[in-house]
Every structure is written in C-alpha cells, then in structure tokens.
Amino acid sequence: MQQNGFVEAAARRPVRLVVRDDLQRSRLTVLFRLFLAIPVLTWVLLRGVAAFVVALVNWLSVLIQGEVPDSTHDFVASYIRYATQVSAYLFLAADPYPWFRVQADYPVDVEIDPPAPQGRWGGFFRLVLAFPALLLATALGGGFASGSSGQTSWSASSGNGEEAFWLNASSAGGVAAAAAFLAWFACLALGRSPRGLRDLIAFTLGYAAQTGSYLFLLTPRYPTSDPAQAEPYSELPQHPVRLVVADELVRPRVTVLFRFFLAIPHFVWITLWSLAVVFVAFAAWLVALVIGRVPDALHRFLAAYIRYATHLIAFLYLVGRRFPGFTGRAGSYGIDLEIDGPERQSRLRTLFRLFLAVPALVLGSALGGVALVIALLAWWYALVTGRMPEGMRNLAAACLRYSAQTYAYLLLVTSRYPYGAPILHEAEPAPAPPVEALVGDAF
Numbered sequence: 001m002q003q004n005g006f007v008e009a010a011a012r013r014p015v016r017l018v019v020r021d022d023l024q025r026s027r028l029t030v031l032f033r034l035f036l037a038i039p040v041l042t043w044v045l046l047r048g049v050a051a052f053v054v055a056l057v058n059w060l061s062v063l064i065q066g067e068v069p070d071s072t073h074d075f076v077a078s079y080i081r082y083a084t085q086v087s088a089y090l091f092l093a094a095d096p097y098p099w100f101r102v103q104a105d106y107p108v109d110v111e112i113d114p115p116a117p118q119g120r121w122g123g124f125f126r127l128v129l130a131f132p133a134l135l136l137a138t139a140l141g142g143g144f145a146s147g148s149s150g151q152t153s154w155s156a157s158s159g160n161g162e163e164a165f166w167l168n169a170s171s172a173g174g175v176a177a178a179a180a181f182l183a184w185f186a187c188l189a190l191g192r193s194p195r196g197l198r199d200l201i202a203f204t205l206g207y208a209a210q211t212g213s214y215l216f217l218l219t220p221r222y223p224t225s226d227p228a229q230a231e232p233y234s235e236l237p238q239h240p241v242r243l244v245v246a247d248e249l250v251r252p253r254v255t256v257l258f259r260f261f262l263a264i265p266h267f268v269w270i271t272l273w274s275l276a277v278v279f280v281a282f283a284a285w286l287v288a289l290v291i292g293r294v295p296d297a298l299h300r301f302l303a304a305y306i307r308y309a310t311h312l313i314a315f316l317y318l319v320g321r322r323f324p325g326f327t328g329r330a331g332s333y334g335i336d337l338e339i340d341g342p343e344r345q346s347r348l349r350t351l352f353r354l355f356l357a358v359p360a361l362v363l364g365s366a367l368g369g370v371a372l373v374i375a376l377l378a379w380w381y382a383l384v385t386g387r388m389p390e391g392m393r394n395l396a397a398a399c400l401r402y403s404a405q406t407y408a409y410l411l412l413v414t415s416r417y418p419y420g421a422p423i424l425h426e427a428e429p430a431p432a433p434p435v436e437a438l439v440g441d442a443f
Helices: 002-012 027-031 033-065 070-090 120-124 126-140 143-160 162-172 174-190 195-215 253-257 264-291 296-316 347-351 358-385 390-410
Strands: 015-019 108-112 241-245 335-339
Touching: 015 195, 027 033, 027 174, 033 070, 033 120, 070 108, 070 195, 108 195, 120 126, 126 174, 126 195, 126 358, 174 195, 174 358, 241 390, 253 358, 264 296, 264 347, 296 335, 296 390, 335 390, 358 390
Parallel strands: none
Antiparallel strands: 015 108, 241 335
C-alpha cells in the first residue's frame, strides 16, 4: 500500500520521466556512441544558449505577472526534453538516434505540465534556491546538469579513443557516466543493457530534468530525489542483502551539529575491525575455494562487519538518527541490513572475486559521492528544520544498500552481484527464470 502511494505521488509531479526502452542495444552504434553523439551534443549546446536567454524572459514574467507565458514555457520545455533524450542516447539509456528535434515516442522522454502560478519571491531567488538541487544533480551527473562536465571529458579524451572518454567521464560526470562506462562494455558483450544500470541512469536523467525545469521556471515544484520517482519503470529483484528503513525523519539539532565528533569512537573501532576483516576474508576465500562455501562462523563475522559499517555511515551521513552500537547486531538500528545465511558459491567465481567486484566498486564509489553530497546538504537542512528531507534520506539509503551489497559480494558473504536500480522496495518473489534470462541482470 505504501509503495503504491509512492508511485502515485511520483505520477502527480509536474515533471515526470517516461521510460519505454526495451534494453536492446546495437553493438555497432554502442561502439561508436560518443562520435555519433557529437552532432546532437553540439545542437544541444546551441539550443541551451537560446533556452538560457528565454529563461531570463521567464524570470521577468514571473516577477511581473506571477506566471510563465505558454510560448516561452514550451520553448524551454522542448529544450529540457531534447537534452534528456540526447543524454539518454549518450549514456546508453536508449538506443535510437535522437536526431535534431524532440521525438514524442523516444524510449526515454520527459513529460512537463503546462505553466502554473508561481510566487514572485520564489522566482526572484530561484537561482539561489536551486543551488542545492544543482549540486546533487551534478553528483548524479545526468542530462541537463552534466552537459558541461561531459563536454569537458570529451574534449580532453577525443584523441585517445572511446574507452578513454568513458574512463574520464566516469570520474568527472557523476553516477550517470560511471554507469554508462560499465554499460558500454556490457552492451558490447551482450547486445543489451543491464536493467539495473539503465534504471539508474534513467533516474539521474529524471532528476536532472526536474532540476532544469525548476531552475528555468517551468515549475515552482522543487526537485525531489526520492527513489520513488524510479518505481514506475524500475524494480528491485530479491537479493540476499536487503536494506530495511525503519527510522524517523526527526534529527536533534545538537547531535547533527556534533555528528562527526560523536562518530570518532566508531572511527577507531571500525579501523581495528577492518584489520581483522582482511585476515578473516582471506581465510574465507581459501576455505570457499576448497569446500565451495563460507563457514557459518566466518559468514556471521563478515556479515556483522558489513551491517556495522552500514549503521555507522548511516549515522555519519544523517541517514539514521540514533547513535549506533558497536556490534553490528541485526535489528539494532533504524537503517539496517537483512543478510541471508551462507550459500553455495562457484569456486571459479570465488577465485576471481576481487576482479569481478571492480565494476561494482566503480559504481559504488560514484554512489558514495552522491551520499556524501546529500550528507552535506542535509546537515544544513537538519540544523535549520530539525528534520531530514525524506527524498534525500531515501536516495542516500539506496546508495548505502548498493554499497552493502557490493562489499557483501567482495567479502564472499553472498555470490549475488549488487543491483544498481535506485529504489528501496523489492519486487515480490517470482518463479526462477531460465538461465538465459539471467545474463545481463548484474548491476
């Protein structure tokens, strides 16, 4: 019931992402995606200059009459939609070429409501008010907010080939570019995009479209980062490592102000625990190579460590309210992990586990940057209001979920690869699909 409420709330927002993509990708166009996108990227840049000028007209209109004219609203909305479609093509969230105009049936599109009345004071200070959303949109790196970083990365690497572009973009373009970097290899190998990566990129595009629409005065509704925005087109499969959010949003201002200093004892403890984990994980790796599974005792030790680290980061990043315990006990914190018991694991995958985990670590690093930006913004917000914004809390929690799944995979707590869809609610259990259908479901 609660999940359905989230979906309905997402549908009511004035800026909505629509995803009709079938995940199929042409290997040839994927291989040369960057070079094929250069003409439309140039056109986006030119249209963006015009949209910026028209946005100034929107600003003056809001100050004078409290509403944006239909003609200028439609012009800027068309730019936001086109920039989203081009970004979807560039970041491999869609396969058809976007050409030089908005396509109503494009696999990834944005719906933007007609003009609505806006407060003059909110319009006057729109750039200042939009600054936090712009910071988060930059960390996510999708569409409107990533244009400058993406163009810089292209300029710096165009002489070094396609792979150099994605390497530079993954470090400079936020989550969207990191996911696209991984999807590029997957699409070349499989001829389709992993759904988790596609959904994550789509989420960044949707948030960027919300941010651009708010900044350019197409809507007075502030952008939301709530993962519920992704639920209409995404799903979270069942996983042995699951995040449980049972925390409230109230944050005492005193503990928010001194949050870092309060966490210092935990920094010492997790450092000592991490040293022990190195040896325990190595022992678990050796045993799993021999018997094909991790012993119960080692599994419990590693699972408690991952749970404790999640509790600590949740507290430090204001995702959780209370001071966490030092044992990583299940059910002891409002942001918690449910971790299934030991399972049979492939010896071959165990042998190369460190190398197999590298893609997840790359994406997890980018999502960690998003969680850090949220923590910085939430610190100021919670000091003023005494609350944590729900959308930011939920997105940061989704980032922690992916991080926990990544380290559970790396430390052999589970053989299931982490899943990148930025939502919190798992799908209902379903019959096991054929082996062929599981190919490409990683991430």
